Structures are given as structure tokens and as C-alpha cells.
Amino acid sequence: MQNLDVISVNIWAILASLANLLILTLIVKRFLFKPVKKIVDARRAAIDNDYAQAQAARDQAEESRQNYEAAMAAAKQTSDQIIADATRTAEYRSNEIISEAREKATDIRRQAEADAVLERRKAEDDMKHEIAEVSTQLTGKLLQREINEDDHKKLIDSFLSDLGD
Numbered sequence: 001m002q003n004l005d006v007i008s009v010n011i012w013a014i015l016a017s018l019a020n021l022l023i024l025t026l027i028v029k030r031f032l033f034k035p036v037k038k039i040v041d042a043r044r045a046a047i048d049n050d051y052a053q054a055q056a057a058r059d060q061a062e063e064s065r066q067n068y069e070a071a072m073a074a075a076k077q078t079s080d081q082i083i084a085d086a087t088r089t090a091e092y093r094s095n096e097i098i099s100e101a102r103e104k105a106t107d108i109r110r111q112a113e114a115d116a117v118l119e120r121r122k123a124e125d126d127m128k129h130e131i132a133e134v135s136t137q138l139t140g141k142l143l144q145r146e147i148n149e150d151d152h153k154k155l156i157d158s159f160l161s162d163l164g165d
Helices: 002-007 011-145 149-164
Strands: none
Touching: 011 149
């Protein structure tokens, strides 16, 4: 029976151990768990804040990217418009230059034709003048030969007709 004393259960010792455990649990809970929980909650709030800031930065970056893409599209559209306007202006100016060149060429051709007509008339007038001089000389020579008036007229008419041909 002596062996049983060593294994015996002491209720007062168990109750004292349970009371110590309860007091220790309350002390740990009061002084350890609550501050740890506060620290964990503060960390969680800081992390949530960091996530919120990161999301805001991501949203702002996305908005900036969209604004950049919109600005690039507007710039491309503006450049396309400028190129189209420049092309239209160049075509219009080209057509104007061609039109002016055609008008000048037409004017030059008309002037050349008018000059040619004037030269031809001048040449005809010069020829008539020469014919008149030649006929005067011829008349003078014929008068020296004493031709009658009918022969003289026939001679002048035939001479003029030969020169006219």
C-alpha cells in the first residue's frame, strides 16, 4: 500500500494548479494577448492602407496610361489632318501652277501668232511697196520705149499677176 501514496491524487493540489492556470491565463490574456492583438490589428490596418494606396497608384497609373493613349491618338489624328491639309494645299498649288503655265503658254502662242500675222502683213506691204517701185521703174523703162497705153496696162497687169502668184 505504500505504493499507492505516491500515486495518490491530491484534490487540493489539482485545484491549486487549476487556480494558478486560470490566474495565469487571465494575466496572459490581459497583459499579453490584448497588446499583441492591438499590434496585429495595427499591422493589418497598415497593410490594408498600403494595399489601398497601391490600388490608388495602380488606378492613377491606368488613368495616366489612358490619358496618354488618348493624347497620342489625338496627336496622330492631328498629324494626319495636317498631312491631309498639306497634301490638298500642294495639289491646289500644283493645279494653280499648271493652270498659270498653260495660260502663259496660250498667251505666248497667241502673241507668236499675232507677231507672225504682223510679220506676214509687213512682208506683204514691203512686197507691195517693192512691186510698186519695180512697176514704176518698169513704167519708166517702158515709157522710154514708147509703148501705147493698152500695152502698158496689159504689161502692168501681167506683171502684178505674176508677182501675186
